Amino acid sequence: MRNFTFYNPTRIHFGEGQIKALAKEIPAGSRVLVTHGGGSIFNNGVWEQVEQALQGYHLSRFGGIEPNPQFATLVRAVEQLKAEQCDFILAVGGGSVIDGSKFIAMAACHDGDPLQLLTGTRATRALPLGCVLTLAATGSESNPGGVVSHAALKAKLPFSNPLLFPRFAVLDPRTTFSLPPRQIGNGVVDAFVHTIEQYLTYPADAPLQDRYAEGLLLTLIEEGPKALANPEDYAVRANLMWCATQALNGLIGCGVPQDWATHLIGHELTALHGLDHAQTLAILLPAVLAERREAKRAKLLQYADRVWQIGAGDEDARIDAAIARTVEFFESMGVPTRLAAYQLGQEVIDPVVAQLSAHRMVALGEHRDIDPQTSARILTRAL
Numbered sequence: 412m413r414n415f416t417f418y419n420p421t422r423i424h425f426g427e428g429q430i431k432a433l434a435k436e437i438p439a440g441s442r443v444l445v446t447h448g449g450g451s452i453f454n455n456g457v458w459e460q461v462e463q464a465l466q467g468y469h470l471s472r473f474g475g476i477e478p479n480p481q482f483a484t485l486v487r488a489v490e491q492l493k494a495e496q497c498d499f500i501l502a503v504g505g506g507s508v509i510d511g512s513k514f515i516a517m518a519a520c521h522d523g524d525p526l527q528l529l530t531g532t533r534a535t536r537a538l539p540l541g542c543v544l545t546l547a548a549t550g551s552e553s554n555p556g557g558v559v560s561h562a563a564l565k566a567k568l569p570f571s572n573p574l575l576f577p578r579f580a581v582l583d584p585r586t587t588f589s590l591p592p593r594q595i596g597n598g599v600v601d602a603f604v605h606t607i608e609q610y611l612t613y614p615a616d617a618p619l620q621d622r623y624a625e626g627l628l629l630t631l632i633e634e635g636p637k638a639l640a641n642p643e644d645y646a647v648r649a650n651l652m653w654c655a656t657q658a659l660n661g662l663i664g665c666g667v668p669q670d671w672a673t674h675l676i677g678h679e680l681t682a683l684h685g686l687d688h689a690q691t692l693a694i695l696l697p698a699v700l701a702e703r704r705e706a707k708r709a710k711l712l713q714y715a716d717r718v719w720q721i722g723a724g725d726e727d728a729r730i731d732a733a734i735a736r737t738v739e740f741f742e743s744m745g746v747p748t749r750l751a752a753y754q755l756g757q758e759v760i761d762p763v764v765a766q767l768s769a770h771r772m773v774a775l776g777e778h779r780d781i782d783p784q785t786s787a788r789i790l791t792r793a794l
Contacts, residue, residue: 412617412666419660421553422579425653427645429581430457433464436541436579437499442469444497446488446512448476448504455589457545461503471495476504479560479567479681479688480511486525489518492538500540502577505594506549506601509542510557513575516540529559529568537574545586547652548598548689550605550659552580560682566770567678582656584648592639596744597689599635602655603628603740604692608671609664611700611710612777617667624663625717627654632718635744672775673699676786679766686753693741693748698792700734702785706778750793760790 424432437443443465452458462470473488492500492515502512517534518525528534544552551557556571590598610624631654637647657663676699677691686694704711708726715721715733724732738748750759764783767773775781781789 412615415666417661417665418573419553419576421577423553423582424579425582427583427585429583430460430543431464432581433461437465437468437501441499442495442497443471443499443501444492444495445470445472445501445503446476446508446515447474448508451589452503452545455586457503457543457586461543471497476508476511478507480507482526482559482561485511485514485518485559488515489525492519498538500538502540502542503545505544505546506551509551510559512540513557514559514570516575517572529570534572534574537572539578541579542577543581543586544652546590546594546598547587547655548601550656552577552582553656553660558678565682565766567682582652584645584652587648587652588643590642592745595638595642596746597687598655599631599651599744600689600693600741600746602658603631604673604696605658606663607696608673609667609669611707611714612668612670613707614709615667620663620665620667627658627663628718630654632740639744668777670777672781675772675775676763676767676789679763683762683766684755684759690746690753693746694750694793695789697734697738697748698789701792702789703776704730756794760787763790
């Protein structure tokens with residue numbers, strides 16, 4: 412196991428009715444910018460609970476944060492925050508709203524062009540923020556990172572800073588009951604791939620992290636289809652919500668190599684073609700595993716055995732079967748695994764590879780040896 416430093420200060424309030432904890436978490440007298448996406452929080456009772464919990468606070472609401480939060484939208488939110496003199500941010504939504512709110516938190520304290528914060532300038536100050544999670548997927552509710560899209564640059568720009576850990580996160584599984592099947596499937600795939608990219612690399616003598624990751628994968632496989640079949644099963648939605656948080660709160664990645672190639676190539680697909688983030692992950696992960704089967708052989712065999720109970724046959728057959736079962740699982744969650752399913756073909760490969768090169772994503776993977784030519788082969792496998 413490698414050396415590591417683990418730090419996660421986010422306080423979690425988990426369970427039904429926990430939105431009432433907001434008043435204990437946000438200092439009295441705070442002027443709160445409440446950020447959200449579309450109108451679902453007004454239809455499912457979440458906004459009513461937030462308002463009730465924060466009676467007596469000054470609330471300024473900013474809505475319309477996109478599923479891939481756009482830089483221009485977030486700049487408008489910063490302007491509103493400053494005009495209203497808000498000093499605390501409450502994100503009410505899924506990972507995109509939380510990611511966008513993290514950017515708002517640091518941009519509000521930055522004196523220069525806020526784009527600098529996405530292109531190399533490190534924030535030294537940020538406003539405090541908390542969140543009410545309504546979509547279990549990204550884990551952004553308890554980590555310090557995010558991704559912002561920039562339409563003019565045709566780029567998804569990641570960032571991370573310890574200042575951006577949410578002070579708290581409210582996780583009430585009932586807030587996810589009204590999600591459509593597409594978002595349920597996307598959320599499960601997102602959490603699954605987050606786990607895979609910290610687990611399916613090469614052995615690092617970290618059996619606890621391995622078994623923790625395998626437990627998350629097995630739970631997602633068991634509970635994901637149940638959520639599609641019965642969206643209002645509280646126990647199922649609670650398990651999925653907790654899995655998604657645990658998949659990217661830093662714990663399973665302690666002391667082990669990680670491979671984020673699937674995510675980084677996927678960002679370019681989203682930026683150029685507008686696919687949902689999880690859709691790109693479902694397309695690319697099987698292709699990455701197939702392309703990198705030799706470098707990942709030992710862990711692929713472990714994955715086949717421990718997650719899919721595939722222990723018989725020669726090694727190559729077991730690896731093939733494990734990748735096939737992964738594809739079947741994603742498809743069962745309603746998330747296609749081929750570019751062709753989105754009417755995309757060979758023509759996307761060169762522009763995506765060019766964007767990867769432009770964004771200096773030319774040495775990806777746990778061995779930093781996925782170059783542009785390898786990325787092109789991965790995309791070809793995903794056709």
